[in-house]
Structure formats: C-alpha cells, structure tokens
Amino acid sequence: MNHPNALPDSQTAADILARLAAVIESRKPARGGDPDKSYVARLLHKGPDAFLKKIGEEATEVVMAAKDVQHGAEPAKIVYEVADLWFHCLIALAHFGLTPDAVLAELARREGLSGIAEKAARPA
Numbered sequence: 046m047n048h049p050n051a052l053p054d055s056q057t058a059a060d061i062l063a064r065l066a067a068v069i070e071s072r073k074p075a076r077g078g079d080p081d082k083s084y085v086a087r088l089l090h091k092g093p094d095a096f097l098k099k100i101g102e103e104a105t106e107v108v109m110a111a112k113d114v115q116h117g118a119e120p121a122k123i124v125y126e127v128a129d130l131w132f133h134c135l136i137a138l139a140h141f142g143l144t145p146d147a148v149l150a151e152l153a154r155r156e157g158l159s160g161i162a163e164k165a166a167r168p169a
C-alpha cells in the first residue's frame with residue numbers, strides 16, 4: 046500500500062478539506078446532485094441515517110486497522126480508514142450546514158489547552 050506521506054507544497058489541509066466540502070455541497074439534492082452518478086449525492090439523498098451509519102462503520106474500521114497495525118500490518122492501513130472516516134464526517138457536517146473550517150477553528154481554539162486541565166476546570 047503506497048500513499049503520499051506529505052502534502053504538495055502548494056496545498057494545505059484546510060484547502061483540501063474546503064475543496065472537498067465544496068464538492069459535497071454541490072451534491073446536495075437541492076443543488077441537483079444526482080444519486081445515480083454521485084456517491085455523495087446518493088448518501089445525502091438517503092438522509093442522515095445512511096451517512097451516520099457509515100460514520101459508525103468507518104470509525105470501527107479505523108479501530109480494526111489500528112489493531113491490525115499493532116499486530117504488524119502496514120501503518121498506511123490506518124491512513125485509508127481515517128480518510129474514509131473524515132470523508133463521511135464531512136458529509137454529515139455539510140448536511141447540518143457546517144464546514145470543516147468550523148472544526149479546524151475549534152481545534153485551534155483548543156490548542157495549548159491541556160485536556161486534563163480542561164476537564165478539571167469543568168463545573169461539577
């Protein structure tokens with residue numbers, strides 16, 4: 046299994062996610078997405094139960110891939126499964142009118158905030 050380990054110089058993760066989000070947006074039924082020609086349109090057409098089920102399956106596949114890697118499989122296996130998981134999460138975000146930028150902004154907001162300190166500061 047071969048996959049590129051680094052992004053080309055001109056590409057940022059935010060750009061890639063934004064481009065994919067734009068494609069997903071264009072596949073919405075209201076925008077004429079065709080379930081016969083597009084996997085994304087098909088999932089959006091089926092509705093939340095369909096893509097939320099896929100997210101559950103893909104999350105499980107990430108766990109299974111990681112267990113395989115623990116037992117000697119090629120680490121790239123995890124990359125493919127995480128890509129599937131992120132992709133299906135982007136479909137859910139689009140359905141609910143959210144963008145990957147919102148998630149990136151939340152991660153940026155959390156930068157430097159220890160998870161242990163954050164949990165300890167929560168109201169009882």
Ligand SMILES: N=c1c2ncn([C@@H]3O[C@H](COP(=O)(O)OP(=O)(O)OP(=O)(O)O)[C@@H](O)[C@H]3O)c2ncn1[C@@H]1O[C@H](COP(=O)(O)O)[C@@H](O)[C@H]1O
Nearest residue numbers: 065068069072082083084085086087099102128129132133
């Ligand atoms: N990144 C992806 C992407 N990742 C995974 N998949 C598809 O997700 C599906 C589910 O993957 P699985 O491994 O679970 O396959 P499966 O078990 O056969 O799936 P199910 O039958 O259970 O749904 C497969 O059909 C994959 O091809 C993707 N399909 C599309 N994209 C992106 O979305 C864009 C728009 O795609 P379309 O809407 O199909 O034109 C594409 O240009 C890509 O950039």
